[in-house]
Amino acid sequence: MRRVAVTGIGAICGIGHNRHEFWSSLRTGASGIAPVREVDMSELRFANGAEVQHYRPADHFSEKQCDFMDRFAQFAVIAAREAAADSGIQWTSELRENSAIVTGSCVGGQATEDQGFQAIYKEGRNRVHPLTIPKTMANAGASHISMELRITGPSFTFSTACASSTHAIGHAFWMVRSGAVDLALAGGSEAPFSFGILRAWEAMRVVSPDTCRPFSKDRTGMILGEGAAMLVLEPLEAALARGAAVYGEIAGFGMSADAAHITQPSPGGAAQAMRMALRDARLNPEQIGYINAHGTGTLANDAAETTAIRQLFGPHAGRLAVSSTKSMHGHGLGAAGAFEASATLLALRHAVLPPTANYREADPDCDLDVIPNVARELAVEYALSNSFAFGGLNAVLAFRAHTT
């Protein structure tokens, strides 16, 4: 089996328009959580989110292109362009045939649908825009990336709520590792800031009225985020042969289902997914030095995730560094796993672990070393990135630092 390297990263989200800004924010612990501007929040129980700041579609796309793309698909293409350029890959027609695109999205283009439904239900119009379907479909991100980069290999989309892009990256990793494809662009994108979608999140009573404070005793819930992140995956040997810069390796991937409750997290399912990722990577728990946690900032998740980590890692849990970067880029839903895989790879590459921002007070139910508020300079060889979705569908990636 091949080893799989990540040679390109693209990111656009609440803490940066590209991977440089993204990393600079993570490293300095700068949160992108702020009052939402795209939607009138005056009637909602929460006001804050992690929006892409000052986003102007015209900076990236022609008017005609914008007509065909929901915001979530635009983000997907912007991140894919950046990742592909970063990798320095030279496209040939053969490589285009042997490259995969695997994306994740939770709500897809529901914002477009929301507008269309508002027109018929509220404004009494008798039709919706003819592009509503192609703009709404969750695979639109993958489709637009394929057209943009003229990649003709296997392309598809996962929609497993908050684990979508971790499932996407994991399956892309398996395809490159097995030799099914020679390259993959994998990640996720999301743009949930639309009134109807926000109302639905409000009704679940899981969104914080102020900010996201993962693992902090005074945490009050999650904060929604938007954007996209994409990775370029290729065989390590091929990457080194062409002299590419390597961020790190994907070493393993694990999945599980809680089979318990549609929204409440179960420590057993989370621990099982981490165990499967370690098994796939042929690692012992003691080899892991850092976990980029799912860490949503809800009461339930952070306590359950702590229990899961303690269950699996035993005494080593006390020596692990764990942080939730959702405290900065928000919960990107279907893009979350891709933000966090990117954060983890950049952390390994720079030997700096990003902090858990907005942290205030230790919680006995979350008694891990959560890197409170300030990044830590620490070289780590192996790391995990956790994604635990509503519906109890869990996905975990294992990464290995690349040393030259």
Next chain:
Amino acid sequence: MSDALTDRVLRVIAATQRLPMESVTPDKSFEELGIDSMDGVNILFALESEFDISIPDEEARGIQTVGAMIEGVRRLADAAPK
């Protein structure tokens, strides 16, 4: 104490949870009735519609019994403009 408001809250909880009316009494805890956090959110939603009130998250968070839910709703319903 039995009154019209109590009966309405009990009815909403029973209907939302698909429980027989007689099993939902003010002395029961949510745990006894098998009401988990997502069920709780569903009940809040139904009570908000029934009484035309808005139940803030902070008020709702500590409520673990049917009796506390009745008293919480009474407070908000009394405060609501008539």
